[in-house]
Amino acid sequence: MIKSFIVDKTYASMRIDKYLRFNIGKFPQSLIEKSLRNGKVKVNNKKVKSNFKLNLGDKIDLHNFEFKENLLEKKIKFKPSNKVIKENENLIIDNNENFVVMNKSAGISVQGGTKSKKNLIDIFSKSEIFQDTKPFSVHRLDKETSGVFIIAKNRETAQLLTSLFRMRKVHKTYLAICHGEIEKNSGQFNDQLIRYDNGKKIIEEAKTTYKVLDKNSICSLVELKPITGRKHQLRKQLYAIGNSIYGDSKYSNKLFKQSKNKNLMLHSYQIKFMINNKKYTYRASLPNYFNELLKVKRLKFLN
Structure with missing residues (x-):
């Protein structure tokens, strides 16, 4: 057939x-x-x-x-409990007829196909919020990264949002706490990132604008606005300039390998887009562990 x-x-x-x-x-x-x-x-x-x-x-x-x-x-073994479903429903920022916006916790995948069977799409497929439809993933957010994340409620909205992401009409802002003092207070990263797919070497252009919000001799708080959307783009780019993100075990300078921080200090803080001439702006509050490290490192964030 x-x-x-x-x-x-x-x-x-x-x-x-x-x-x-x-x-x-x-x-x-x-x-x-x-x-x-x-x-x-x-x-x-x-x-x-x-x-x-x-x-x-x-x-x-x-x-x-x-x-x-x-x-x-x-083969699907993960069946979300009512407690897990409720915990994630409590993280919702907005819930309208076409999509849900949430403040994703670090440590949970957004969809299947990863080593982790526990993912948001499976969780919300059992939620009453999607009782008459099903959740659609429209963009990526690393398992280790927290912050604002969108789930579409129907195929039409999913197609629309996917197109907006592909055409770079969705504007995302991240916050990161980095090792060391970033020299220039603002600028743009322009890199040729390398990845491998089935043994084939692939080179991708990666662009990100950045602004240092606060810094001292040992660390920096930086605002990042990716123009392109490459895998692990922000983590790779900060690692490349010698200012890897706190808690990043994959892209970390040898000097900072001994960091005791277990959480990746990368947070998807804000997302902006427009549908039918209506502007949408969503912000996700910082996790407690992020705020705690800001205090310990004496960094200020004026939101």
Whole structure:
């Protein structure tokens, strides 16, 4: 049995793996990659890799792919308790008919496909907030990062918000506490970040504007506004200038490896966008551990 789809302008430039999760089901990355390798999923009658970017008018064929859904359901072990659901509902900043905005806690993934089975999409799929619909993830936020996060309530809003993110019409502001004193008080990071996908080296342009809000001889509080949206972009860029973020065990200068801080001091503080000429601005209050470190390091944040 073959199911076919034609890519419209909404999904042009989207990765094939993201397209499948968005339109077909919450499949783990490993299953998607295996299906692509085995020819269960083809684009224009050709095998492609998971990072293949779709073009307008591309034809996607699914060969006997749907039976995997039952297999997937059996593999999902995480079933959120009422307590877990309530804890996350209490973090909601706004809840309207089209989307939910929340102040995500550090340590929880936003969706499946990671090593952690516990994720927000699974949690909210059991919530009364999504009783007559289902949650849609429209952007990323690292598991270790706290702060403002949006979940769409319907496919139409999800498609719209996804397009706004892709067109860079959603403006995000992060706060980070960094090791050391950042020399220049403001500027822009322009980097060529390197990552690997199935052994292939990929170089991506990364741009971020920054402003130092307060600093001393041992640390800095910096405001970051990413222009591009690369994986671990802010963490990599601060590491590259020698001012890695407190609590970052992955991108940390050897001098700061002995830091006892367990939390990543990176917080998605604000998000701004416009829909139908209406402006939306949301802010997520700082976690207690973030405020505590500000006091210990004698840094001031005037919000």
